[in-house]
Amino acid sequence: MRRLVWRAAELVGSTPETATARTLRFRVPGWPGHLAGQHVDVRLTAEDGYSTQRSYSLAGPADGEYVELTVESVPDGEVSPYLTEIMEAGDQVEIRGPVGGWFVWRAENERPVLLVAGGSGIVPLMAMIRTRRQAGSRAPFRLVYSLRGPDWAYYADELRRPDPGLDVSFLYTRTVPEGASRPAGRIMLADLAEGGWPAGHGPDCFVCGPTGFVEAAADLLLALGHASERIRTERFGPTGG
Amino acid sequence: MGGFVSIISRGFHGRRRDEGDRLPPGQYLVEDFPVLSAGPTPRVPPERWEFAIDTEAGVTHRWTWPEFLALPQETPTVDIHCVTEWSKLDTSWEGVSLDTLLENVDTAADYALVHSYGGYTTNLPLEDLLDGKAWIVHRFGGEELQPQHGGPARLLVPHLYFWKSAKWVRGIRLLDDDRPGFWETAGYHNYGDPWREQRYEGD
């Protein structure tokens, strides 16, 4: 039987993605590797022994003993502001995983893929995009990324760089760049009809983000005729959506 | 999860909350009601809803929606604990005890495999469904159970992690042998006791 153990993880570096999100790179000796889409549990322990844990998706493909997470600082949160604002290189947390064998994409899979991200839900989907690129996979990918406005994009440069076989469409819920044809607003049928695949192509759909977003996007995919067995969802915990 | 402290996160103080002894290890409290499931939300109109118990001898007991609502109803108030680390205290539900549903079911099975509209399954020992520990519920907080939370009806087994409380429940198969369900075959713990922090296989 496999056992998930807590491993010491040292922060080796971090880069800001947006004004409120950071990508953190940890060295985790003994890390067993992982698949795109999986997540880890992170445990923090205070001086007096108090500890708490949260789940975070892995942002990149397996990379030896390194793992990368991208964390959005939730106002008034217990854990995410610590990870993004207080932690410095050399500080430690504990990490265990990888967790989740369902919301995963494997590079052997050549079916078309539709990724639908809401906000920080882009993180595990980015791991799939990066895994595809690293493996030289020819599976056709489309990403529909819903975010507040252009300044809120994680991995912005990387997603704008050409990556053959990957189409990206951004949709903005609050602020749109000047001259944009789509007004600001929540995800709609047309966004998925235009940015996705026709249901007849039978794509594997991965939907990730806050609960309300995932509910809405998964219902739209069903309305477009996608089979529910082909729609995999990951909801990012308590967002009240 | 021993009581020893291994790695300290410098500068982390955390937010201790006064929840007495009602919070299992590694859990934190939420006020809202998060949703966790593996796919889209199935919509099951009550007129097409049916709940069935199949015994190991191949006998099936069925209830339509009106038959189910005509059974004696209970209103448990319980704490629930999700494996994604949130807990919610004093949630109030209305539904039918599994003791009532199993009253006239002749079985010597040791295990139950719960299945749902949409294809989800989860397994547990039959004794964890008995003696006032489990219900099929259709109301939450005084209102109809919403589809995203498992409506029209879900299983409620509050003493185990919440993935065992199958949403959109459709039936229960009673079995002589234990057959792991959806998350249980995907690396999660077979039993899932939050007080022993049985999150993943091997915990």
Ligand SMILES: Cc1cc2nc3c(=O)[nH]c(=O)nc-3n(C[C@H](O)[C@H](O)[C@H](O)COP(=O)(O)OP(=O)(O)OC[C@H]3O[C@@H](n4cnc5c(N)ncnc54)[C@H](O)[C@@H]3O)c2cc1C
């Ligand atoms: C499988 C899984 C994968 C996840 N992956 C990621 C990831 O890759 N990146 C990431 O940033 N987060 C991710 N999350 C969310 C993460 O686990 C935490 O919930 C989040 O960081 C907030 O924790 P906190 O301690 O800062 O806030 P808490 O102290 O737990 O919460 C403080 C307040 O913020 C609200 N809140 C909690 N979470 C959120 C949220 N996500 N958005 C808005 N409000 C919230 C709470 O309801 C509460 O009111 C994931 C969650 C799950 C279940």
